Amino acid sequence: MSDLDLFESLLSCGTVEALHATTASIAGQLGFDHFIYGVQVNTSLTRPYQFILNGYPKEWRARYVEHNYQKIDPTYYHCITKRQTIPVIWDSRVFKGSKEAKMRNESREFGLLCGASFAVHGGHGEAAMLSLASSQDSYRAQQDILSIIGKSQLLACYLHEAIQRIVLSKGPLLLTKMELTLREKECLLWAAEGKTGGEIADILQITERTVTFHLQNAGNKMGASNRQHAIARALSMGLIAP
Amino acid sequence: MSDLDLFESLLSCGTVEALHATTASIAGQLGFDHFIYGVQVNTSLTRPYQFILNGYPKEWRARYVEHNYQKIDPTYYHCITKRQTIPVIWDSRVFKGSKEAKMRNESREFGLLCGASFAVHGGHGEAAMLSLASSQDSYRAQQDILSIIGKSQLLACYLHEAIQRIVLSKGPLLLTKMELTLREKECLLWAAEGKTGGEIADILQITERTVTFHLQNAGNKMGASNRQHAIARALSMGLIAP
DNA sequence: TAGCTAGCTGTAAGATCTGACAGGGTTAAA
DNA sequence: TTTAACCCTGTCAGATCTTACAGCTAGCTA
Numbered sequence: 269m270s271d272l273d274l275f276e277s278l279l280s281c282g283t284v285e286a287l288h289a290t291t292a293s294i295a296g297q298l299g300f301d302h303f304i305y306g307v308q309v310n311t312s313l314t315r316p317y318q319f320i321l322n323g324y325p326k327e328w329r330a331r332y333v334e335h336n337y338q339k340i341d342p343t344y345y346h347c348i349t350k351r352q353t354i355p356v357i358w359d360s361r362v363f364k365g366s367k368e369a370k371m372r373n374e375s376r377e378f379g380l381l382c383g384a385s386f387a388v389h390g391g392h393g394e395a396a397m398l399s400l401a402s403s404q405d406s407y408r409a410q411q412d413i414l415s416i417i418g419k420s421q422l423l424a425c426y427l428h429e430a431i432q433r434i435v436l437s438k439g440p441l442l443l444t445k446m447e448l449t450l451r452e453k454e455c456l457l458w459a460a461e462g463k464t465g466g467e468i469a470d471i472l473q474i475t476e477r478t479v480t481f482h483l484q485n486a487g488n489k490m491g492a493s494n495r496q497h498a499i500a501r502a503l504s505m506g507l508i509a510p
Numbered sequence: 511m512s513d514l515d516l517f518e519s520l521l522s523c524g525t526v527e528a529l530h531a532t533t534a535s536i537a538g539q540l541g542f543d544h545f546i547y548g549v550q551v552n553t554s555l556t557r558p559y560q561f562i563l564n565g566y567p568k569e570w571r572a573r574y575v576e577h578n579y580q581k582i583d584p585t586y587y588h589c590i591t592k593r594q595t596i597p598v599i600w601d602s603r604v605f606k607g608s609k610e611a612k613m614r615n616e617s618r619e620f621g622l623l624c625g626a627s628f629a630v631h632g633g634h635g636e637a638a639m640l641s642l643a644s645s646q647d648s649y650r651a652q653q654d655i656l657s658i659i660g661k662s663q664l665l666a667c668y669l670h671e672a673i674q675r676i677v678l679s680k681g682p683l684l685l686t687k688m689e690l691t692l693r694e695k696e697c698l699l700w701a702a703e704g705k706t707g708g709e710i711a712d713i714l715q716i717t718e719r720t721v722t723f724h725l726q727n728a729g730n731k732m733g734a735s736n737r738q739h740a741i742a743r744a745l746s747m748g749l750i751a752p
Numbered sequence: 753t754a755g756c757t758a759g760c761t762g763t764a765a766g767a768t769c770t771g772a773c774a775g776g777g778t779t780a781a782a
Numbered sequence: 783t784t785t786a787a788c789c790c791t792g793t794c795a796g797a798t799c800t801t802a803c804a805g806c807t808a809g810c811t812a
Contacts, residue, residue, distance in 0.1 A: 270656055270657075271656070271657070271659065271660065272599075272656050272659060275596075351632060352671065353630050353631075353632055353667045353670050353671050353674075354517075354667050354668055354671045355664075355667070357514075388595050389595075389631040389632065390593060390595055390631065414512055414513070414514050415512075415513070416660070417513065417514060417660075417664060418513065418658070418659075418660030418661035418662070418663060418664040419660035420660070421660060421663050421664045421667060422597075422659060422660040422663045425595045425596050425597070425663060426596055428595050429594065429595050429596045432595075449757090449758065449759085450758090451758080451759065451760095459738055460738060460739070460742035461739065461742070462734055462735035462736050462738060462739025462742070464736070464797085464798065464799090465798070465799070466797095466798085474759085474760070474761090475760075475761060475762085477760080477761055477762065477763090478759075478760050478761065480799075480800080480801095481759085481760075481761085482759085482760095483799095484800085484801085485758095492704055493704035494704050494706070494768090494799080494800075495738060495799070495800090496701055496702060496704060496737060496738050496741050497702070497703065497704025499738050499741060499742050500702035500703070500704070500741055500742075500745060503742060503745045503746060504745060691787085691788060691789085692788090693788080693789070693790095706767085706768065706769090707768070707769070708767095708768085716789090716790070716791090717790075717791060717792085719790085719791055719792065719793090720789075720790050720791065722769075722770080722771095723789085723790075723791085724789085724790095725769095726770080726771085727788095736769080736770075736798090737769070737770090753812100754811100754812085755810100755811085755812085756809100756810080756811080756812100757808100757809085757810085757811105758807105758808085758809090758810105759806100759807080759808085759809105760805100760806075760807080760808105761804100761805080761806075761807105762803100762804080762805085762806100763802100763803080763804090764801100764802090764803090765800100765801090765802090766799105766800085766801090766802105767798100767799080767800070767801095768797100768798075768799065768800085769796105769797080769798065769799080770795100770796085770797070770798085771794100771795095771796090771797100772793105772794095772795100773792100773793080773794090774791100774792080774793090775790100775791080775792080776789100776790075776791070776792100777788100777789075777790070777791100778787100778788085778789080778790100779786100779787085779788085779789105780785100780786090780787085780788105781784105781785085781786080781787100782783100782784080782785075782786095
């Protein structure tokens with residue numbers, strides 16, 4: 269079975285449980301003992317949606333949540349907050365602050381000795397990361413990680429795609445499937461460029477009233493409370509694109 | 511030299527020319543004869559910015575542009591338009607339409623016999639893709655591509671990161687570096703949630719006048735013509751995040 | 753034919769935003 | 783001590799948006 273077939277088996281998973289098992293299996297074949305995948309979607313900007321596929325020891329995960337380690341976790345900062353695209357290999361440079369180092373040391377007690385984090389960003393404003401960890405801490409183990417870093421990144425890409433298909437598209441990104449009419453999209457696009465109703469009317473050669481009408485309809489479909497909200501939703505959900 | 515060191519050498523390139531040479535070299539080491547990287551940034555929604563690092567035969571690239579093949583190119587559709595995260599390996603299933611197949615056959619005449627395309631999405635609304643092609647067309651060559659697909663994906667990630675640092679951050683994403691003050695970001699965030707000036711004032715416990723003031727300042731910094739525009743820019747540039 | 757969707761238009765009161773006027777304060781770096 | 787950056791507030795005319803009412807056409811499908 270080639271690597272690609274292995275990764276593509278993720279796309280055939282129908283349930284979250286199957287996805288969990290398949291990911292654990294692939295991670296295991298790559299030499300990792302633990303994994304955790306998390307995705308954040310800015311459906312609402314102030315309260316982003318998060319979905320976690322946890323293959324970490326439950327105790328560590330509980331402690332992470334309890335202490336709100338997400339706030340200081342440099343891998344989270346790198347992959348989600350800063351939305352970098354390259355992987356982070358866990359080393360002392362990454363966990364350089366005292367709080368970060370403390371968190372790192374605690375995680376070691378739960379068997380997360382060495383590992384790396386991989387970022388994937390989707391087109392609907394989602395930011396996702398996959399962390400893979402090994403219970404080994406030898407120089408050899410670290411070299412192993414480096415040697416399969418490409419495959420690990422690819423695993424992250426495929427896992428994200430699978431999550432998108434079986435989780436996100438049925439929930440937080442449901443609205444993404446919502447169809448705006450051509451006119452609605454045109455009006456939203458120009459409105460997002462800062463055009464007023466009158467200006468859009470001139471551009472599209474219709475009356476200002478009609479522009480209002482289309483923006484209203486688009487807003488209603490998206491549950492937006494005003495024009496700004498409609499633009500923000502359409503943008504962060506990828507509903508409008510050039 | 512490990513793979514990672516190889517990829518990280520991309521990050522030390524100071525110029526586009528160096529980046530071109532380094533990418534060509536790495537692609538060569540992976541067994542590819544040609545590459546092309548393209549990124550699209552929605553600085554303006556109606557006129558997206560595009561940057562291309564072309565390692566394809568110039569004649570083919572010219573023909574591609576002349577015939578506006580971007581419109582029918584399934585790899586472009588997959589990576590940029592649909593913003594998928596997994597790679598596309600070029601096969602007949604991908605180029606299944608008649609127009610697509612015709613384009614594919616033409617490309618073969620220029621030495622692009624087999625290959626794959628890799629997508630990378632950044633956090634500022636950029637959609638990028640790297641296509642890697644080989645002049646070989648044997649079964650063996652195709653298997654080779656599959657065996658290094660992970661490394662290829664990683665190359666795409668690192669190349670995008672490098673492009674971001676030496677190209678995008680100096681031009682289209684210049685504004686991304688612009689710093690909005692805390693209050694400006696707070697006001698923008700709530701405005702993007704559909705709140706009116708008065709509502710934001712209540713939330714932040716300041717007067718409506720001050721909310722207007724902050725939004726005005728933020729808008730001026732971003733060159734926005736009104737509140738909608740400011741929200742759209744802040745969002746598409748990743749200036750505001752939860 | 754009836755029903756549905758997309759697209760289009762009008763009026764008008766009231767809410768909201770914009771821009772230009774003018775003026776406070778604190779904090780930190782030079 | 784000056785300078786700069788950030789934060790805060792006021793007024794007011796005019797532009798723009800929101801929401802409510804109401805009604806039109808064209809094309810497709812059951």
